[in-house]
Amino acid sequence: MTDHASSTQNPRMTEPPLDLLEPLASIGQQRRFVIGGTAQKYLVPDEILNDAWHFCERAEMPLTHAKLTEPQREAVAVLREAIERLGRCTMLYDRTNLSELIEGDKCWAVMRDRAGQTLAAFGQSALD
16 A cells, blocks of 8 residues: 555544644643753744644645534634734744743734634643
8 A cells, every 4th residue: 555545545634733733722831842941852933833834724725624614614714814914923032032922922822822712623722
């Protein structure tokens, strides 16, 4: 069996990868791995947003999109719009003040909230 055949027969391949959203939805993960990250284990805000953007792209792929409920489609669209509109807020912070971004930036808080709402639309919650 080829990789192509296995991927087209695997029903999970049409499910959006919720694990890409968890870091953006979770202030606990952001505190542990952005603010308190170590050289071996850390998260970068731009990468968190990039992963959430990829989640939206995957959710909007025709085969996946067709399987989503209307509330799921709506949540993905709202999240995508928030990232497009507010995602540049990360450019205001450098590595010395990332706690300000995570704990106090209103734009970041909106995107985190939208990611949490999207997870909820898929029956999940942020792990804090």
